Amino acid sequence: MSRRRPVKVDDRFFELLDQQLGSERGAHGEPTATDFLLADLPAIADRFSTDFDELIQPIPGRPDYRASLSVGVLAPRILVTGVLDSDGTVTLLSVRMDFDAEW
Numbered sequence: 001m002s003r004r005r006p007v008k009v010d011d012r013f014f015e016l017l018d019q020q021l022g023s024e025r026g027a028h029g030e031p032t033a034t035d036f037l038l039a040d041l042p043a044i045a046d047r048f049s050t051d052f053d054e055l056i057q058p059i060p061g062r063p064d065y066r067a068s069l070s071v072g073v074l075a076p077r078i079l080v081t082g083v084l085d086s087d088g089t090v091t092l093l094s095v096r097m098d099f100d101a102e103w
Helices: 011-020 033-039 041-054
Strands: 007-009 065-070 077-084 090-098
Touching: 007 041, 011 033, 011 090, 033 041, 041 065, 041 077, 041 090
Parallel strands: 007 090
Antiparallel strands: 065 077, 077 090
């Protein structure tokens, strides 16, 4: 069984999220940042907590950085990058969502 690491979210993550999803639903029911935080972020944070060492290493030679590419409830593709801090906490740094059919 994998050990669980604590996970926190960096302020820059929230800034990037707000740039991609607003605080109000779109005219066609597009999701809000709050929707993402409730529907998709818990599973992503859990993946970083339990499976950090198995995630994609996006920067060669930097095993403290990992990325998760996943299918979400709200977005077909979600890329989240995190870093393992010296105290064992994972900090989620960035998020990129794709709502188009192709990336």
